[in-house]
Amino acid sequence: MTKTILVGCGAGFANDRPDAALRLAQDLAQRSGQRYIMLELLAERTLAEAQLRKRLDPRSGYSARLFDFLEPMLEICIEAGIAIITNGGAANPRAAAQRLRDELAGRFPALKIACVLGDDLLEETPPRYERWLSSSADEQPVSVSVYTGADGIVQALAEGAGIVLCGRVADPSLAVGAIRHGLGWKADDWQKMAVATAAGHLLECCAQVTGGYFAHPGMKDIPDPANLGCPIAEIHQDGRLIIGKTRNSGGRVSEQTVKEQLLYEVHDPRRYLTPDVVLDLGVAHVQDLGNDRVEVTGVIGHPRPDTLKGLAGMRGLWFGEAEISYAGPGAVARAALARDILLERFDRLAPGVQPWIDLSGVASLFNDQAGRYLRKQLAQVPLLEDVRVRIGLTHTDRSLLETLLAEVESLYTNGPAGGGGVRRHLAEAVTTRSFLLPRDEIHTALEWY
């Protein structure tokens, strides 16, 4: 029998569900063989937000909910020998490791906690990132990171880490690191790296492969959709890859769920660029094995790119939204009038600032900045009796946005009849900019806690 390892994913983004992650850990603890849990807790902007928290408190800066996931599963995983690998170290893996040690308070002294460092280009002195990133004067970088591959994770696991805390490692690399360690696959075995990266790609959004972002009643039904299980990849030494999920959980793993996730956020399916391999899905095939197990075959690997992707988060922009609703007879006409009033007022108060305006019910999700889709929908004279006017604005001048958002609230007393339910909020917007840099400029390093 060939060796088989299991990699489960307990989180697919920063605000995923810790209770599902705990059930994953409990399930994996009952299984045998080498097992790993990955927790993917970053998005493009969360890293910049983490850097801002770190500035305020040097003991902070890891993923805000990292410990909501780690605490419940920690003892189960340590006792069962399940390694945990996460990018939830975010902007400050060291602080996360230190807090973890503090919380363990002397228990599990043999546990080795590794931080994988080297992705944070803002931390470097002198900074090198300006060689690769061009920014304008009104933008202030708050995070500059590089998407690293699996090398640091493999090294940490090989040196005995039970918990691996990374920053901006590429999402699928969390699994690639586990698989390379578990099966001894070489980094330049491109075919094997394709299998490992396909596994990581299918796992990285967690429930999106087990029935999340999927259900459509009557067309694509999902059992027990409030309790979706976490995905578990079985990877065999010979390169077989099977996706399953937590036992006795809701959701479904089917050809449909796997196919949708296999192509998720992919552009050219023959060239999906990752730090570990160029993944070719052009002749990939999926087959339902029954019992929520789906096998993926036919993925092809090409040598990894010579460049890595960097991502900078910039400050300097504010994002504001405000809403008011109209209901009952003539709701659409009154909401459209509110829109006209706002456009005239904004034109006077802030010429050149074009607000995004939706009439939810008529057009919102499919709408656009110029309101082309909204006008198209309004031309069909929709019969609706509950319409919400929403404006969205970005600007570098916070006080100007305050003034403009107040215009929506002033529709209470100045606007069409029966306007109610105003809500508004204003927050700093972090914008991101990606860039490429030569791979050989980046060297990850480990620190132990």
Next chain:
Amino acid sequence: MSLVTLADFAHARAGDKGNILSIAVFPHDPAHYPWLLRELTCELVAEQFATRQPSRVHRYELPNLKALNFVLEDALEGGVNRSCGLDRHGKSLSYLLLALRLPGPED
């Protein structure tokens, strides 16, 4: 010829990278893949997304997966960073595609 709604014959998932929207489309019945290949053209998709003014629409064909992957450049009003819209990721836009009306399969 009578038209059908794509959502009755296919399912889809949208993804975003910056200002680029990708939507993978799959026929519910694998036998409908040649129909999808014939009818769901770049021109039709570009027309359906005309209000988003994509600078380029590309279609990738995956005969083994029985899938079409559409990539619409500059279609996300600036994307998750810059857009002032409600759905800055464009997660809902698979259903703008599935709302397409097109000639139905023969059977």
